[in-house]
Structure formats: structure tokens, C-alpha cells
Amino acid sequence: MTTTRTVLRTKDTADDGDLYMSFELGDKQWQMSIGDGRRTVSRYTVGAGNTAAVADCIVKAAARLRTGGRAQVHSCYEAGRDGWWLHRWLTDLGVDNIVVDAASIEVNRRARRAKTDRLDADKLLAMLVRHHAGEHIWSVLREPKSGDEDARRVHRELQRLTHERIAHTNRIGSLLVLHNLRPRIIIGGRDWTAWWDNHCEQVPPMLRAEIEREAARLKLVKEQVRVVEAARCKELAEGKQPLV
Template sequence: MRPETQVTLPRDDTTTEARLYMAIEMAEKSWKLVFSDGVVKPNGQLRLSQTSVPGNDYLAVGEALKRAKARFDLPEAVVVISCYEAGQDGFWPHRRLAELGVENRVIDSASIEVNRRHRRAKTDRLDGRKLAEMLVRAERGERGVWRVVNVPSVEAEDARRPHRELERIRNEEKQHRTRLRSLLKLHGVRPAVIPGGRGWEGYLSELERILPPAAFAEIRRESARLALVKSQRRALEGEQRERLAAAEQDDTLLQQILILSLLKGVGRTSAWLLVMEFFGWREFKNRRQVSGCAGLDPTPYDSGESRREQGISKAGNKRIRWLMVELAWNWLRYQPESALSQWFAQRFGGGSARQRRVGIVALARRLLVAFWRYLEHGIVPEGAQLKA
């Protein structure tokens, strides 16, 4: 079966040394490995070899590498470059492949080019072949083939777990409260107190007299789940406060949180998210990379006589994007004399509500760049005030 997309590859390998390319198509039970030495056959197709190994079996991957080197007549010490799509397996395959001496690339799945036909064949075999062809093209210097994900260290990845868990727990707490209100309304009861709040336990004893037994039992169980989620939320919030209170000078991440939270309008919770999720372990070269990583960069459409703005790309970290929009509104409130607030007032202050909503996204992008310069170079945003 021929691949659906014909890719023209250079016939002469311009690399200075032989290489073995390996594309990994991951599934739950098995992995499809597609190997290539980068040589193009007379028919214009890349020379490939395929095999399957059990999923997450790195000993089998090592054995497959040895067989591929022998098949392509490559030396044992040949440079091996691999790739796989970012997914549920996370970054641990990348680290295990590095232990095998493999130079791996984690690929953003959304950046992979696809055939735009309405119906196209899709199998692990075809996807593996396509990944291998794109890997060869990317390693030979072709730009724009795909986007490679920046892999965090084990420590940086682990530091993201507490605030992400806290985010989920807060959402679960809202869901339990909404569920309790809905259960009460089904029986014509409008709660006189906030579900799970002060006085809720005493209010439950009153509900027991007016609600059917099964309905009250369900509400009691839902209340117990809400109480458990609340206790876990408080425990996580307490751990964050204790860590910040005991922050040492050599703890760079916590010091960045404290420094960022010195700005009026930026709380420690927001600073924690910005540092642990964004600034703490990523390295940016310019402001375009900063806004692009958050998905706040513009996407103009300029073709022929048609010119319009399509809005922001939304291709970056959604947590940072949402947070920066909220912080932009806070910045207008708590930093009205800053240069950014003055720019917003001149540009969008007299406009409609819709224009202000558009403008707040532009302010969020500029504010994120200002935070980066503040943490990276110590440049306080112009006109901004620090907390006493």
C-alpha cells in the first residue's frame, strides 16, 4: 500500500555522518517503530523498515535498534534520532530514550501537516511512515515541518503538579455545590445557606425532616464528598503558603514568585502559576516567543485583496492565557498610572464594550512580556507601583 502523501526528498544526504532515524507511533498495547537511514530509493521513496514492539518495553526498543542498524549496515555508534507525538505518555519516553543514547524529539501533534481531503486513510503504519519522512526532512534543515515541544526537567514537571491538582479540586468543589443546589431545587427547596459553608451541617438536620429518605441520603453523601474536597483544597493551599513563607535564597522558583507578587495587582496565587507553569523553566529569546507560547500572538489573514485579523492563535498554554486576561483587568484597577494602563485608556478607553474586550487581550499580551522582562532583566514595568 502506497502512502497517501507523496513527499519529495533530497536524493543526496548532506549530513556529515550517517544517521539512523526512528519514528514511534504509540498505542496502548504496542508501538510501531519506523526506521530509516535517510537514503532515497530510485523511485523517490525513502528507504524504510518497520517493526512493532510491546508498549513501554524499552528493552524491545533497544533490540529493534540493533536490528535496524544491522539492516541498514550502520555502525553500532551511529547517531540515532527519534520522534514521537506528545500525548498521554508524557515526557517519560523521551527520558528513557535518552538513557538508550537516542536524540529524541517530542512533537506537537497539532503542528503536523495533514492532507485536507475529506476522507483519508489513517493507520498506525501510515502515521509511522509519515512521521519518519517528516523527521528526515526536519533534521535535514527544512523549516516549518512541525513544532518540537520543550521538554521540562523532572523537577520542573513535578513542580507543576500541586497547582494543577488545586485547579481540579476547586472545579470539583464548584461542581459539588452546584449538584447540591440542583438536588434541593428538585424538591422545591431553595437553600438558605451556601452548600458546604457555615451552618450547612445544622441546615441538613432541618432538611432531614422535610425530604424523602432516599433524596436526603443522596444529599448527605454529596455533602461528604464536598467536605473531602474542601479539606484537600485547604491542605494544598496551606502547603503553598508554608513553602513561600520558608522560601530560601537558593530556591530560584520560589524567589521568582515572591518577586513577581511584589507588583500591585498580582497575588501570590497568580505569581505561583506564572512561574511554575511558564517562566520558571522555559527560556525565551524575545517577546514574540513569550506571547506565542501563551497563544496570545495575532494571526493575520493577508491574501490578495483580503486582509483581516483572525484573533489570537490560542495555540499556547491555556492556563496562562486565561490568567493573563484576568490579570489585565486587575492591572487597570490597581495600576492606573502605569504606561500600559495609559496605553489601554488612550487606545480602547472610549470604545464600546466589545472594543474593550478586544483591547484587554492586547493588554494581556503586553503585560505578559512586561512580566518576562521584570523577572529576566529586573526591569519594572514603566509607571508600575510595588507593594509596600
């Protein structure tokens, strides 16, 4: 089977020149725009994560645009939920890929487009061409080492769990205030069960059940916080510096 590298390096094409490729990464589909910076852009839609389809689109675009045998493919996508696996796959394929910080991408204020909106693939493609022409138009992120990337998981999970714990606690407090119940103990703490046993009859049945489900979720989160914190303490005891 002919590989993408082989097709891009064949010598039956007419023009020498680089290919530029951008991705708009969706949950179910990816939008790809591929061009040489001069002619009409080729647009493709592939299933999210379908690397075989991505490689096939590169081959098709190279044939359509008749790039030279030594064509270099440059690509980009915005940093997001797909992380770095796509970057590493493209690099292994021989593509010169960059991952850009979405917050650093320029936005046309006249278009009144929210800065958080995902830019379409054509817009990214045009900016990629400008980037390789020497313009400073965005911030390119540096690929982390695989080990460092994984080491950050503990810290990030602890942050999320802490936010969840606060959210559950605040939710229970808000539900109690609906009936003028204002506990002077820590919600979910060691005195919570006794306090709730003494006050739960003051709350209607449906609300009581909701509070108890919320308290059960809070208990689970607190248990997970203890597990993650224990893992961090073990790392520190072993002389490891946790990454954030």
C-alpha cells in the same frame, strides 16, 4: 550482553545513514515505526514502558536496514501522559529524541481527521524525516528540569481540586433543584449541615443518599484544597516562587 549503542556502531553494515524512529504511545501498547527515510519502514509493537523491547527493536531495524557504523538514531513522540521519562531514557541511550506538541502537528483536512486524533507512527515518522531535512512542521517542546517539573505539581493539583470542588457543588445544586430546593447558603459551607438537616426529608430516600455521598466527596476535596493551599503558602513564606 550487546547494548544498543554497540550494535548501531558495528562496522559490518553496508550503508552509512541515519535511522528515524517514531512512537505512538498507547496505554497498553506502543507502536514503533523505524526507517532510514529511503526504504521500507519497519514496524513493531511493544508493551507500554518496555524499554528493553524498544532497544531490541532499534537493533533489529538497524540490522535490517544495514545502516552504517556511525548511524545516529533520531526519534520523536507526541507530548502526552508519559511525560519526559521516555525522552530522558532515549537520550541516555544515545538517541536524538524530540517531544512534539500534538496541537502543532499538521493535519490533512481532506482526510477529515479530527485534529485531536492520535497520528499513527508512520505519519510521525514521515514528518520526523522532513523535520531533519529542515522543514518547520511542528513545535518542539523544551525539556524541563526535573526539579521544575516536580515543583509544578502543587499548582496543577490545586487546579484539579478546584475544578472537582466546583463540579461537586454544581451537582448537588442540580439534584436539589429536582425538588425545587434552592439553598441560599454555600453548599458544603459552614451552614450546609444545618440547612440539609432541615430539608433532607423533602427528598426521596435514594436521591437523599446520593446527595449525601456527593456532599461527602465535596468535604474531602475541600480538605485536600486546604492542605495544598497551606503548602503553597509555606513556599511563599520561604521565599520560593511557585511554578505554574
